[in-house]
Amino acid sequence: MFPSFLALxxxxxxxxxxxxEWLIHKPIAIVSYVVVAVVLRYLLHRLIxxxxxxxxxxxxSSRSLLRPLQERASKNLGDxxxxxxxxxxARTIGSVxxxxxxxxxxxxxVLQTLDELGFNVAPFIASAGIAGVALGFGAQNLVRDxxxxxxxxxxxxxxxxxxxxxxxAIGTVESVGLRVTTIRDIDxxxxxxxxxxxxxxxxxxxxxxxxxxDVPVAPTVNVDRAQRVAFDAVVTAVEAEEIAPHxxxxxELLGVNAVTAGSVTxxxxxxxxxxxxxxVRRTLTGAVLEAFEQNGVxxxxxxxxxxxxx
Numbered sequence: 001m002f003p004s005f006l007a008l009x010x011x012x013x014x015x016x017x018x019x020x021e022w023l024i025h026k027p028i029a030i031v032s033y034v035v036v037a038v039v040l041r042y043l044l045h046r047l048i049x050x051x052x053x054x055x056x057x058x059x060x061s062s063r064s065l066l067r068p069l070q071e072r073a074s075k076n077l078g079d080x081x082x083x084x085x086x087x088x089x090a091r092t093i094g095s096v097x098x099x100x101x102x103x104x105x106x107x108x109x110v111l112q113t114l115d116e117l118g119f120n121v122a123p124f125i126a127s128a129g130i131a132g133v134a135l136g137f138g139a140q141n142l143v144r145d146x147x148x149x150x151x152x153x154x155x156x157x158x159x160x161x162x163x164x165x166x167x168x169a170i171g172t173v174e175s176v177g178l179r180v181t182t183i184r185d186i187d188x189x190x191x192x193x194x195x196x197x198x199x200x201x202x203x204x205x206x207x208x209x210x211x212x213x214d215v216p217v218a219p220t221v222n223v224d225r226a227q228r229v230a231f232d233a234v235v236t237a238v239e240a241e242e243i244a245p246h247x248x249x250x251x252e253l254l255g256v257n258a259v260t261a262g263s264v265t266x267x268x269x270x271x272x273x274x275x276x277x278x279x280v281r282r283t284l285t286g287a288v289l290e291a292f293e294q295n296g297v298x299x300x301x302x303x304x305x306x307x308x309x310x
Contacts, residue, residue: 029116037109044101052094089153089176096150096178142179144196149178152195158203163275165202166193208248209277211270213284216263218298226297227253227266233291234268234284243283246276251284263300 111121153176158164162173164183171185181198183191213234217226231253238247249271257267268288272280292299 026116030113033109033112033116037105041102041105044105045098048094048097048101052090052097089156089159092176092178093150093153141194141196145179145194148195148198149176149181152176152181152198153178157201158205162203162205164204166198167200169193204277205275207274209272209274211272211277211280211284213268213270213281213288214257214265215268215285215288215292216265216300217292218300219259219262219264221264221298223256223264223266226264226292227255229291229295229297230266230288231268233287234270237284237287238270238280240283243272243276243280246273246280248272 111124114124115121152158158173158176158181160173160176163171164173166181166183169183169185169191171183171189171191173181174184174190175182177195179195181193181195183193185191215230217223231251234251238244238251247270251268251270254267254269256264258265268284270280270284289299291297
């Protein structure tokens with residue numbers, strides 16, 4: 001016979017309502033919340049990918065959040081830089097949305113789990129609200145930078161490789177983030193510009209550009225003849241192999257743009273591809289000056305040199 005204290009009580013292993021709740025119902029409920037959160041997160045991430053990532057232009061969905069951006073850039077679909085720019089912007093926007101979804105789903109799972117374990121979640125929600133308000137007041141500039149960065153990306157104000165003027169800095173955009181945009185100016189200085197501090201943007205690399213050619217001549221020359229010589233030189237120069245692919249429209253002679261005591265400035269314009277206006281302008285200016293020299297059209301410097309000669 002075994003001692004009485006070693007005798008097994010058959011009711012010791014029976015599940016009471018409390019044990020059944022903590023060992024079966026609550027774990028199943030918590031696991032169910034986790035499974036729902038994982039599936040919901042996966043589906044929402046897939047939806048964000050479908051709505052943000054650039055697609056084949058012939059098959060892209062009309063529901064895409066980037067549809068305005070794609071339509072705006074449809075003329076440059078063959079440009080690798082344009083494709084990379086859209087892809088970079090899509091990745092940034094998609095990552096922000098995915099992070100937001102993940103945070104919301106995680107908070108929901110944690111609150112539901114605490115509620116299942118018997119904790120009162122009302123104080124947590126109230127504390128989170130107070131903490132959010134305090135964080136908002138303490139980090140107003142940071143929040144403004146992020147909001148400005150989001151709108152900048154959605155509105156396609158500029159992208160990597162664009163030449164922009166943001167007020168304090170003028171140069172080529174090297175990176176675009178939600179908080180900071182970096183710009184490399186012509187001297188090689190790298191500027192870090194907070195998105196919330198950028199009040200206006202002049203983008204010189206979107207759509208088309210205009211190459212403005214201003215050439216001065218001596219006030220004593222025949223202006224009509226100088227204009228014909230300059231315009232003929234520009235018309236011939238735009239057909240050159242090195243700049244012809246960048247020219248979108250025929251040159252236009254605007255005529256006399258400025259008159260001073262020492263010079264008369266003639267102005268011509270030609271519409272070119274965005275970002276090519278500076279190279280085209282340099283080429284056309286050189287062609288006009290060469291034509292002036294060949295046709296005897298005097299420059300202001302030539303007149304001054306003649307006057308200074310004893």
